[in-house]
Amino acid sequence: KTAYDVASGDWSSDVCSSDLFPSHDMRSVEPRIFASLARERFLLNCFSQGLDPYKYIGSILTSKSYDEIDKALRNQLKAVVLGLFYGKTEWGLAYDLLITPEEARKLIQSVKGILAHGSRYMDKLVEDARLLGYAETAMKRRRYIDGFDSHERYIQKSARNKSLNTPIQGTAAEVMKQAVLDFEYYRELGLIVHDEMWVEVLEKDVAQRQSYVKIVMETAGSKIVPGAPILVGDAPLHMPKVVKHLSESMID
Numbered sequence: 001k002t003a004y005d006v007a008s009g010d011w012s013s014d015v016c017s018s019d020l021f022p023s024h025d026m027r028s029v030e031p032r033i034f035a036s037l038a039r040e041r042f043l044l045n046c047f048s049q050g051l052d053p054y055k056y057i058g059s060i061l062t063s064k065s066y067d068e069i070d071k072a073l074r075n076q077l078k079a080v081v082l083g084l085f086y087g088k089t090e091w092g093l094a095y096d097l098l099i100t101p102e103e104a105r106k107l108i109q110s111v112k113g114i115l116a117h118g119s120r121y122m123d124k125l126v127e128d129a130r131l132l133g134y135a136e137t138a139m140k141r142r143r144y145i146d147g148f149d150s151h152e153r154y155i156q157k158s159a160r161n162k163s164l165n166t167p168i169q170g171t172a173a174e175v176m177k178q179a180v181l182d183f184e185y186y187r188e189l190g191l192i193v194h195d196e197m198w199v200e201v202l203e204k205d206v207a208q209r210q211s212y213v214k215i216v217m218e219t220a221g222s223k224i225v226p227g228a229p230i231l232v233g234d235a236p237l238h239m240p241k242v243v244k245h246l247s248e249s250m251i252d
Contacts, residue, residue, distance in 0.1 A: 020203050024213045026195040026221070027231045028053055029172045030085050033221075036228035037138070037167065038121035042114060047229040054078040060114055080111050084122065085168045087161030122164055129163035137170035138225050171225060179220035185209070 026032075031053045035043035046056040051066065054077045058069040061077075076097055083093050090105040097104065112119040129135040134142045143166045147159035176195060183189065183197075188209070191198040197217060201209045214232045221230025 020206055021190050021198050021200055022206055022210050022213070023191075023196050023198045024210070024217060024232050025197075026172075026175070026217060027233045029175065029195045029221075029230065030168050031081060032229050032231070033138075033171050033175070033225055034085060034118060034168050036225050037171070038118040040115055040118035040121070043118070044229070047231075054081060057081070057111060057114055061110055076107075077111065080107050081115075084108070084111065084115075084119075085164055087157070087164045089157065125167055126160050126163045129159070135163045135166035135170075137167060137174055139171070139174050141170065141174070143170065175217075175221050175224045175230065178223055179217045182216050182220055183213070185212075 031043055032047060034040065035047060043053055046053050052074070054074045055066055055069040057077050058064070058073050059066045062069070062073070079096055080093065083096070088096075090101045090108060093099075093108065094101040094104040099107075125135065129145050130148045133146065134144045136142045143162060145159050145162045145166075147155040150156050150159075172195065176192065176197070179197060180189070180192060185199070188199045188201055189197070190200045197213060199209060199213060217232045218230050221228050
């Protein structure tokens with residue numbers, strides 16, 4: 001039973017009002033994978049305490065308590081941290097955050113200072129890709145990269161971005177793929193969106209299935225990156241019309 005039949009473009013008549021779609025997402029999956037691969041002690045300590053990495057970084061930068069970090073600053077630091085994984089420059093970050101390139105540069109340097117071990121790891125990823133001609137994920141999938149010696153700066157930047165992005169985001173994708181492979185109730189899968197898994201279940205089965213999916217997703221993380229502190233959050237419930245809207249938006 002599936003909510004949407006891709007071949008016919010029709011919604012299944014099996015979907016009824018008693019069906020619900022709990023969505024399960026991996027919390028801060030890229031920073032968690034990065035922390036494990038880089039052995040970044042600051043982040044590993046953060047995750048061992050069950051803390052949000054962006055608020056944790058904010059408390060260090062501002063000398064405020066963890067609980068004093070507001071949503072706006074958290075989101076700004078989230079953009080900085082993920083931007084490091086994507087290879088963003090101060091210009092790209094400045095554009096995203098509506099700040100000056102100089103302010104963005106200082107933010108990037110401050111976060112790199114906190115994640116000093118991880119920053120050195122990222123430098124090594126770029127240098128390895130330059131020497132080997134490829135970057136690879138935790139499962140040794142290779143992405144061949146050229147352009148480091150190009151006369152065009154944007155081509156050099158693209159090569160650097162791929163060197164950072166492949167081991168971190170590529171590995172995060174492998175974790176989700178492993179979770180899908182390990183999921184026994186395949187016909188219940190509704191949507192896979194980035195680091196989220198939505199399943200279609202009867203209301204009476206929701207609690208049991210939520211527990212099962214959480215175990216599957218977290219176990220997939222440990223299979224791909226042993227020791228990675230993968231955490232799957234609580235699953236909000238969605239009605240079929242919400243999933244229908246999302247799927248149609250993605251297909252369009």
